[in-house]
Amino acid sequence: MEPYRYTLLWAAGTVLFIFVSSVALGAIARWIAQRRGYSRNRLEDVFAGYAFAAPWIVGFVLFVVAPVLTSLYWSLTIYRLPNPPVFVGLANYAKLLFRDPDFRAALLNTLYIAVFGVPAQLVVALALALLLNRRVRGEGLYRTAFYLPVFLGTNAAVLLSWVFMFNANTGFLNQILRLLARAFPPFQEALRLFIFIVESTNAAFLGIQTGNFTLLQRVWQAGLPSPERVPLWLENPLWLKAAIILLLVWSCGNMMLIYLAALNSVPREFYEAAQVDGAGPWQRFRHITLPLISPATFYNLVVGLIAVLQLFEQPYVLLRDRPTLAQSGYTVVYYLWRATFRFNEIGYGAAISWILTLLILVVTLIQFRLERRWVHYDL
Amino acid sequence: MEIAVRRWTILPALTSRKWIKRLASGAVYGVLTAGGLVTAFPLIWMILTSFKTFEEANAPRIVWFPSALRWENYYVILSRPEFLRAFANSIFVTTLAVGGTLASITVVAYAFSRVEWPGRDLVFILMLSTMMIPPQALIVPQYVFFHRLGWIGTYNPITIPGFFAGGAALVFLLRQFMRQIPRDLDEAARLDGASHWQIFWHIILPLCRPALATAAVFLFAAHWNSLLQPLIYLQTTRLYTLPIYVTSLVNPQQVVQPWPTIMAASFLTTLPLIATFLLLQRQLIGGIVLSGMK
Numbered sequence: 159m160e161p162y163r164y165t166l167l168w169a170a171g172t173v174l175f176i177f178v179s180s181v182a183l184g185a186i187a188r189w190i191a192q193r194r195g196y197s198r199n200r201l202e203d204v205f206a207g208y209a210f211a212a213p214w215i216v217g218f219v220l221f222v223v224a225p226v227l228t229s230l231y232w233s234l235t236i237y238r239l240p241n242p243p244v245f246v247g248l249a250n251y252a253k254l255l256f257r258d259p260d261f262r263a264a265l266l267n268t269l270y271i272a273v274f275g276v277p278a279q280l281v282v283a284l285a286l287a288l289l290l291n292r293r294v295r296g297e298g299l300y301r302t303a304f305y306l307p308v309f310l311g312t313n314a315a316v317l318l319s320w321v322f323m324f325n326a327n328t329g330f331l332n333q334i335l336r337l338l339a340r341a342f343p344p345f346q347e348a349l350r351l352f353i354f355i356v357e358s359t360n361a362a363f364l365g366i367q368t369g370n371f372t373l374l375q376r377v378w379q380a381g382l383p384s385p386e387r388v389p390l391w392l393e394n395p396l397w398l399k400a401a402i403i404l405l406l407v408w409s410c411g412n413m414m415l416i417y418l419a420a421l422n423s424v425p426r427e428f429y430e431a432a433q434v435d436g437a438g439p440w441q442r443f444r445h446i447t448l449p450l451i452s453p454a455t456f457y458n459l460v461v462g463l464i465a466v467l468q469l470f471e472q473p474y475v476l477l478r479d480r481p482t483l484a485q486s487g488y489t490v491v492y493y494l495w496r497a498t499f500r501f502n503e504i505g506y507g508a509a510i511s512w513i514l515t516l517l518i519l520v521v522t523l524i525q526f527r528l529e530r531r532w533v534h535y536d537l
Numbered sequence: 538m539e540i541a542v543r544r545w546t547i548l549p550a551l552t553s554r555k556w557i558k559r560l561a562s563g564a565v566y567g568v569l570t571a572g573g574l575v576t577a578f579p580l581i582w583m584i585l586t587s588f589k590t591f592e593e594a595n596a597p598r599i600v601w602f603p604s605a606l607r608w609e610n611y612y613v614i615l616s617r618p619e620f621l622r623a624f625a626n627s628i629f630v631t632t633l634a635v636g637g638t639l640a641s642i643t644v645v646a647y648a649f650s651r652v653e654w655p656g657r658d659l660v661f662i663l664m665l666s667t668m669m670i671p672p673q674a675l676i677v678p679q680y681v682f683f684h685r686l687g688w689i690g691t692y693n694p695i696t697i698p699g700f701f702a703g704g705a706a707l708v709f710l711l712r713q714f715m716r717q718i719p720r721d722l723d724e725a726a727r728l729d730g731a732s733h734w735q736i737f738w739h740i741i742l743p744l745c746r747p748a749l750a751t752a753a754v755f756l757f758a759a760h761w762n763s764l765l766q767p768l769i770y771l772q773t774t775r776l777y778t779l780p781i782y783v784t785s786l787v788n789p790q791q792v793v794q795p796w797p798t799i800m801a802a803s804f805l806t807t808l809p810l811i812a813t814f815l816l817l818q819r820q821l822i823g824g825i826v827l828s829g830m831k
Contacts, residue, residue, distance in 0.1 A: 161691060161692060161775075161776060162629055162692075164691055164692075164693075165629075165633065165691060165692040165693055165696060165697075166633075168693050168697060169633060169637065169696065169697060169700070172637075172697050172700050173637075173700065176641070176700060176701070187654070191655070200653075202732075202733070203652055203653050203654055203733075204654050204655065206648070206652050206654070206732075206733035206734075207648050207652040207653070207654025207657060208648075208654060209648075210644050210645060210647050210648030210652060210733070210737075211645055211648035211649065211654075211657075211660060213641040213644060213645055213700070213701050213702045214641075214645045214660075214664060214701065214702035214708065215660065216701060217698065217700075217701020217702055217703065218663070218664070218667065218701075220701065221675070221679060221682075221698050221701060221703075222667055222670065222675065224678075224682070225675050225678030225679050225682060226670070226675070226678070228678050228681070229675075229677055229678035232677075232678065232681070237681075239681065239684055240684075286569075286572060289565050289568060289569055290569070292562075292565055294562075294565060294566065294569065298819075299573075300569050300572075300573055302815075302818050303572075303573035303576055303577055304572065304573065304576055305818070305821075306576060306577060306580075306811075306814065307576050307579075309758055309810065309814050309821075310580070310762075310807060310810055310811070310814075312762045312764070313761070313762040313780065313806065313807060313810065314762075314764055314779075314780035314781070314783050314784045314806075315583075315779070315780065315783045315802070315803035315804075315806035315807050316579055316580070316583070316803065316807055318783060318784065318786075318787065318799060318800075318803050319579040319580070319582060319583040319586075319800065319803055320579055321787070322582070322586065322794075322796050322799075322800065323579065323582060327597070328595055328596065328597060330582055330599065333598070333599045334599075337599075408575075408576060408579075411576070464671070467671070468671055468673055470673070470764070470765050471762070471764050471765075474764065474765075474768075474784075475784055478784060478787065478789065480789070491671075491673045491765070494673060494676075494677070495765060495768070495769070498676075498677055498680075499680075499768075499769050504677060504680070504681060507677040508677045508678060510677075511673070511674040511675070511676070511677050511678075512674070514671055514673065514674050515670060515671060515674040518669065518671055519669065522669065
């Protein structure tokens with residue numbers, strides 16, 4: 159059957175199903191409330207409440223509770239559709255944690271991106287918000303420009319434009335870097351230092367991944383790269399994560415908006431009082447602004463870390479069919495997709511999903527634990 | 538007044554301080570404008586490239602502007618039936634999913650904001666806690682579920698689940714908005730004998746239009762950009778949506794890619810997003826601050 163019509167028929171059926179289950183759920187709730195002796199007016203509220211909330215309740219059972227419970231079982235099996243699952247105990251988890259170099263690469267890559275990428279995002283977002291908070295003319299226009307990448311940033315078409323710009327020889331980015339390096343010698347030195355830092359940190363991480371540190375030794379022995387060197391973005395395992403981090407920083411507009419809202423709510427009198435006491439701009443920033451916007455920093459940090467754990471589109475488009483680079487760009491979700499659906503390993507995929515869920519839970523819990531130490535809510 | 542003051546300031550200290558101030562504000566604008574250009578640059582470069590020739594786009598030295606306004610790349614991509622089909626597929630999937638999700642989250646938000654029922658707070662907390670579960674973690678078991686329903690290779694898995702109020706964050710956003718609507722309105726209507734459905738349809742829904750617009754834009758972007766789920770479920774070229782089709786234009790076997798054509802396709806893919814964003818950006822940015830900080 160024609161694919162559109164097929165789905166439209168199912169959609170109509172779904173609407174009918176939701177309607178029937180809503181009325182049914184509402185009626186059951188009303189019946190129970192009636193037996194408990196609720197007044198007439200409240201009975202109507204009970205019916206309406208459950209009937210209106212029913213789409214979510216039914217969807218929650220069908221698409222969240224059932225999958226979560228079954229996937230817990232499947233993660234303990236070898237399951238290749240359409241064959242039935244075979245119970246193997248904790249074998250999947252043992253393999254993932256101890257014998258799967260690709261998964262370890264995915265975890266370490268995610269760690270790298272979280273350690274270097276999220277702070278970079280926070281700093282850039284805060285800097286932009288501070289500039290915008292100076293009551294500049296055309297604030298709305300700038301805000302729009304900075305927010306645009308959040309809206310477009312995961313679209314494959316926009317990411318392709320980045321792939322084009324990242325090309326090491328003819329790409330826009332390196333062309334501009336070459337021009338600038340030739341025109342300003344200090345910039346050239348800064349670029350060399352930047353290349354050296356990126357390559358040595360990446361080589362160190364690669365060393366942890368493989369247990370082989372020869373690459374790091376070579377980077378250190380070579381010292382500062384030659385003046386003609388440019389970043390190798392998508393051509394070299396030492397650069398792929400830097401490219402992904404650049405994409406993340408580019409799309410930090412969401413964090414900037416949160417910071418902007420927080421900065422707006424800091425009372426002006428605080429600054430005036432501090433100025434009277436003789437506090438300079440840095441002291442005012444350090445002792446007034448930073449503590450007062452710490453809830454926003456906390457929120458951005460949690461959301462940013464979770465987003466890094468869920469990265470998929472960026473590595474997919476940047477990595478596409480560059481098998482030599484693959485390991486250096488795997489993220490947890492990218493590897494989940496690859497391991498599960500390329501090779502039809504449902505059981506293994508279920509185990510990865512559980513580890514991902516636990517990771518996000520742990521990250522969030524740690525954040526909330528540490529929150530008390532540096533976040534100030536009293537204003 | 539301003540001019541008069543400036544003309545008569547002869548104290549050098551004052552003038553220099555003024556100059557520093559002016560210089561500082563100039564620097565602020567400079568940095569901001571540079572930042573804006575950088576963030577918009579991938580789009581600008583995409584558009585410029587889409588008008589270039591193959592040689593201009595892959596030249597060893599930057600060619601900033603195309604030598605002429607060439608529409609050839611757009612002709613090339615628009616004459617490919619696969620591109621047009623992918624475009625139609627994307628429109629179909631996005632419309633259906635956004636429509637279904639929007640209708641259901643509005644209904645559910647009403648239950649959480651305007652009706653008093655036992656168990657409401659418990660269900661609401663349950664819903665908020667689902668935001669902790671990454672959607673990607675549910676993909677594997679959901680795949681099995683859809684496989685059993687015979688839905689693999691159809692649009693059902695990427696459209697139908699939304700009908701069940703998919704997206705707790707948006708329900709939350711709408712609920713926050715509905716709570717701000719004064720209670721007297723529906724209490725008066727209830728005294729007149731109106732049912733909850735009538736109140737929802739005639740009073741609450743019309744007042745929620747700005748929040749609905751915000752939610753619609755978010756949903757539109759999420760479905761239009763969606764890559765992982767279509768990759769998993771669609772599986773045949775005929776069903777591909779735009780993001781999958783566009784990435785397939787890059788041929789890894791070739792050393793040099795036909796970038797002008799790819800960028801023309803990319804621009805056409807992003808155009809609906811850019812247009813919606815520019816039209817509704819005010820509501821959007823308001824919505825983020827509302828849902829993010831409260």
